[in-house]
Amino acid sequence: MTIEALTPDELDDLARRAQQGDRDALEALLAAVRPRALNVCRGVLPHLPDAEDACQDALINIANKIGSWGGRGRFTTWMHVVAVNSARTTYRRMKNQATAADPQEVGPLERPDPRTTSVIAGTRLDLLDAMETIEKDHPQFVEPLLLRDVYGMSYEEIAEQVGAPLGTIKAQIHHGRRLARPLLRGE
Template sequence: MTIEGAGPDEIDELARRAQGGDREALESLLATIRPRALNVCRGVLPHLPDAEDACQEALINIANKVGSWNGQGRFTTWMHVVALNSARSTYRRMKNQATPRDPMEYAGVDRPDPRTTSVIAGTRLDLLEAMETIEKDHPQFVEPLLLRDVYGLSYEEIARQVGAPLGTIKAQIHHGRKLARPLLRGSE
């Protein structure tokens, strides 16, 4: 059972009931948010079957961790972060599986330049690569930067979700952008 056209208040209520152990509310919540979670995953993974795999992982994580939503921000904002992390995890797993064990295996084969290969939802393969690089030394910048620049969440929503002061979030996003710029330009 889904709540057609459910707004944030109805979704928050379903989440509260699910946190209280209401199994029907949890099932309804998952069915209601699935389209939103799939859209988040498609923003990272344009190939629908890959996005659906990531969405399924996100829904499992949401079901298992619904109790960790603190209720201060909207449930949909919290769900957005869980779905984004699931999509990034799926991307990493696929990237690792696609990496040849023997570099000579692809010697002489022209590969597409990820800096010029666009994908839907305004994201680019080079952005994901840049986030992977930044995350190694500066993991605190990645989540706020993706939530702002890819998914368009407001600074206030990000601050509530991450649990950091608004000024800190703005500084992290600014610094993250400075780190990402040279990585997005590639080697010129």
């Protein structure tokens, strides 16, 4: 059986074996989820080299933190959250480096092309900036909002992943959207 053909149950089994210290299972698991982790990272960081850096960080985090996967839900749901957080961390690091750089070396900023960008969020970077702003005062809204609206996870998957009741998740997403709209419009 090829790695691409692994079912969710087989991935969960590999993850359980990796949690128990099976190095071969861990290697097979990381190889199997790498394409999915890269896609998640590309959803946040459109520039491929940046997404690849974030993906590498995500795989390292998965390997180091596999013991924290509780086995309640699918391993891929847990992996998805790890990859999102790795991509956001990479974005923050890059943003901090750009802020610290000499503005004369950076050059003029390009405006997004209105023909190819969202009407509400000019770029994914606008969305990430909005999430950073919301996270300062309302961190509980950010993860559910990103998982639902950016990655299309079901409410049930999100509730299972974050360990909160379904109604709470729906309310957090609703409030997160209310907070994000004016930020994405530049208000």
